[in-house]
Amino acid sequence: MSTSGPRILVIVPAWNEEESVGATVREITAANPGIEVLVVDDGSVDRTAERAENAGALVCRLPFNLGVGGAMRAGYRYALRHGYGVTVQIDADGQHDPAYLTEMVAALDHSDIVIGARFARDGDPYRVRGPRRWAMVLLAAVLSRIAGTRLTDVTSGYRVANRRATMIFAMHYPAEYLGDTVESLVIAIRSGCKVAQLPVDMRPRAAGQASASPVRAVIYLSRAVVALGLALVRRWPATYDEGVEHQPQVVGAGVDAS
Template identity: 60%
Template sequence: MPETPDRVLIIVPAWNEARNVGATVHEIRTTNPRYDVVVIDDGSTDGTADAARAAGAVVLSLPFNLGVGGAMRTGFTYAQRHGYRRAIQVDADGQHNPADIDRVLAGLEKADISIGARFADVGTYAVRGPRRWAMVFLASVVSRTAHTRLTDVTSGFRAANERAIAQYVKYYPAEYLGDTLDSLVAACHAGLTVTQVPVAMRPRASGRPSQSVVGATVYLLRSMFALGLAIMRRPAYIQPDEAGAAA
């Protein structure tokens, strides 16, 4: 297995992001020459894979849409098999600023998982109503599980060290909010540590996220249910001291 101790794997899950992923990959690759980019084409039906490949990314195409959880588990498996000791998720839509990657990675100096937090007094990202209530509630509950104060536990802009990569390869759920809440709670149950660093989010480069009062209310109810399941169950996981052997 090739060793890449000084390089960082940037995992970009992408589903029908042909209009955004090329620019995102290009920006990541020009930000730091140590960044290797792998795009997980999650069963896209447009030109996502071609656009990512043309921009210089390694592309892993899934045969059908698995969701972010399935795509990220694929990415972490790739990271482990190729000897990466650090990996970070960056969304294909341009909302995560590649200039903040090193800042999020720096959190790995004191924790196994580092979250780029949108609600930490940086930037103008705002969420209101039921969706905001859900995020505050989720953060308060997960903070107790993680034994540290977290403000944004649903952020996908997060980095993992070698131990966290091994944990995610072992258990990274694909169901609703599994890629954020469930994976984080399971990692805490496995003894991994978590920290957060403030980042500013950007608007989507193209396309519109789904936002409505009804959608926000459904998000509130579903997220609370998902969190309850994540806390109650104890999935199979890899102990932190076994991570090195797993790689």
């Protein structure tokens, strides 16, 4: 990846991902020389932070677990504070292929946020079934209507954002369940951001196990509908203010926010 454009920060939220975070960081930097990686250790009780540092990442240590939304808000505030022009969210479990980053960042020429969509390519091997899939279809349909463009994977955690979107997320990124995906997009769209997507391939987790069961799938569907409803009724700023871009402060320890 060329370093002549805006500075890019990859934010990796990580909770007890010692088995995969080091390899994830090394793959990101190998595929994109010159890029910087910030691992937000979300209150892990294992060696996540140590493994991330050994792999060459900056590390922000949160004192306790805040969830993906809280970890990402810390990352966005760090990015805003330190003048990064583009931020990227990549999961620590190795499912997101950093080889797509160049194409996704290039797409910011016409959008404020670009989603790495798992269901946008014909014949995509990534499949989700049952209530979880129903929730994803419902959320995608509603968000597509709001955004004025077709979105197929609004719960994807693989995203890039320009400085405008980063500024909004640093101030308003939600920490509630599904807020880091569904609600964050509603906030961005209602704040005037343009959202687009590019097809990507999703890989199996490099380590650990994802929590999945019929009961959890039903709970996911119920929570998804509630999260979407709350996101739609809440009031969000219609614009963003350049004058407040230096106000947010990084939370946690391990990186210097000044």
